[in-house]
Amino acid sequence: MNQLLLIVNIAGQMVALRADDVQSVIELDSLIAVPRAPAHIAGLSALRSRLLTVIDCQRSLGMESSGNRKAGAVAAVVMHDNHAYALMLDAVQDVTEAWSDPAPVRAELGDGWDRVTIGMVETEKGPLVLVNTAAMIAGQEEARAA
């Protein structure tokens, strides 16, 4: 089973998303802040007449807010529980095949990465962390509260 992966940069790291999870990669048209929402929710955006909830991945990892919380940022659109989300990315690299199934990560990832990692996959670009988009959407505060 050779899964297609989308290789992206989140919080300065090169990581992989399952291509099946990602509907499209867009530049955010607009970004409207949601006052008093959890910190990792950067705001709302629209893709045509669809509404996107924009996730600041860096913040979801427990780091500082992304400096790029504004219109024009690159984001991956994923569906979760019938809501469309846009995960903010630093950059999009490539689409590639996974050479292996996700394997447990032996090293300490740190910085909240553990929470959002499915496992390690081998690719032509070397081993990459495969990101669990649902955990990314949930954010750190919620995960802790639950």
Place this chain on the structure above:
Amino acid sequence: MDDLLAEFIAESREMLEALGGEIVAWEENPGDRARLDSIFRFVHTVKGNCGFFDFPGLLALSHATEDALADVRAGRRRADTALVNAVLAIIDRIADMLTAIEAGGDLHEAGDDALIAALEPVAEDAEIVEKAPSTPAPDSQPQAAVSQRSVRLPVELLDRVMSGVSDMVLARNDLARRLRELPGEALVKEPFGRLSAIIADVRDAMTRTRMQRVESLFTVLPRLVRDLSAELGKQVMVDIDGGDVELDREMIEIIRDPLTHIIRNAIDHGMEAPALRQAAGKREIGLLSISARQSGNQILIDVVDDGRGIDDSRLVAKAISEGIIDAADAARMSLRDRIALIFEPGLSTAAAVTAISGRGVGMDVVRSNVERIGGAIEVDSTLGQGTRVRLRVPLTLTIIPALTVSIGEQQFALPRSSVEEIIEARGGAVEISHLGGAMVAKVRDRRLPCVVLADILHLQGSVAEADRNLVVLRLPGGETFGLAVDHLHDHEELVVKPVAPAIMATGLYAGTTLTDDGNPILLLEVGGLAQAGGLKTDTLERNSRQFKTAEKVQDTQTRQLLLFTGLDGRHRAMPMAVVDRIEEVGINAVEFGPDGMLVVINDRLLPLAGAEGDQMCGETLRMFRLSDGESEIAYGFREVMDIASLDGDFVHANEPGDVAGTVLIHGKPAELVDPHGLFERLGNVRSRDLAPVCRMPAGDAWMQNFLRPMVEANGYRVVDESEEGNVDLAIASESVPEIAVGANRVIRLRSQPDELPEDPYSIYRYDRDGLMRALRSGTGRR
């Protein structure tokens, strides 16, 4: 009624069509149980509906068939050819009758008796059976139905059209914006206007197709209630109101199950058995009222019973033992919070699991189903008096008229239905004052509590405080408050979309919407704003919710107030609902206890409020006797002046206490007494200390009828053996001696006066003086 009839006919037709194949298959193989079942279901449904619509002929036919088929199902009878033929003949006849009903024609019921007779098991006589299947004479066949033209559509299709219409509105808005920017606008203005009008028309029509009267949900309820109460051995009268309220078709389907569940709970757990009701001084027949009404963009569906109410202390105890909350949480919880524990998964106070409810599908599921569609569920209960469950469901799913406002650069939308008034700052119509932390706006002669949107949202406003505009919002409960915003914008029709759960969780937003230019705008949730702004709407509402047995819940918008002069000479107002009666006692009935004043009224010792020692002059003291249904408080006054009604707005007091705030009545300010605060301070602790508890067997009719009034008159709270543990006094009879376990004192009743009292606590049951002495010695008059 016509709608219902059409619905009935359409439904029956649909079943008949589906049945066509089944009938044939059954004819071939009469032993086929599955076919038999579906035919049985059909006649059963027709029978049920006939009773409602009053078609006696149809009822007789379907009833007879149902009986015959029931015999077959129960194995009392074999499905022979004769029976199959007779049933088929009747089903054909039912189809004819439906056509006749639809066309409004005569039913020609003359031949029906023969059809019914054919169902009877006739021993080895095929003669009659052969005749029976012949359908009635052809001339009774009315002309094909032309009066009713209707189609049944899947809701998904309607949804698709509806969402198409929604997007059309969006596209129109977008186009409108672009057109405004174009130089040649005048050229397209007229056709565009026409297009807009058409879209509006289509949308209205679409919205209507989705609407249905709640009646269709309510019609099945009397039957449900009857069946349930019969099964549970209870007597329940059902009162249904508001069936003409319209609600989104899909919404009706979604709330069907939650509503059924709530009604089951009310009958199973809420209503007491007739004997218990009688013992509690209620009518044997319980009253369950189910009503629907529209309030803004919500439909409120109330299910009110006059049963035993929810025992919040038991709930709390259970929740603590289940580890859902800890004791510290419990101490902090308000009554409403405690009652809301019934929504916790896995928490049921049902002593026994019955077939009706208490099987694990709990109120938590009901709540999540209701919340899934943007609704809410609230429970109010008064122990011993009843419970009210209120479902709030949004009227429609998609488009709402909204007012857009802004803070700084960011726009927000408010549902137009909650907006009562818009007051622009420059008009000078508002006078804002700050009372401690609270902000109050004076609008004409009304005072409104206010909140500042920028503060609630933790945003930086862009205008000076004096330049803020005020939007007067109305909460679903009817109270109003002011919301200060930077700027006011347009009235727009907005297509509302749900927001992600994490955003919903803030409680501040009801959804989101896209503007003309495709930017998202957050739709604010009015109730959430009031809550976040710290408005004490909950206590306001709470007070008006005292409801009495078999009485409808009072409208929350107007409350009766008793105006009076306090002992200190100040004008005060007391909610009428809490005043039980007015008492007058001699001044020497007042005692000074260690933590406050007490007054003796008719052998009962009540906490006294509203009086300071030096304010009492004269020989007597007049007071209100206040009751929350459980405990009582006396409240001293000098003079009653008037009765007035409060319509929702008053200035909240900054500090919690006996005064909730100040109201303006007939142009004069009066302090509104806060019964909630009063009872919180004096009611619980004191009266529990005061009222000694007496345990007597529930099953002993003599004690309950003869003795209990006397015991209660002496200030005891009477419990029965279901309440274990320590009590002040137990009264035991010869047959139930074990009642005395755990009691501080015991009275044992004997039925003969002349028996030798070996036991010092034994008293002849008609020895009134002896009983009185025994009762008095324990009331702990200190």
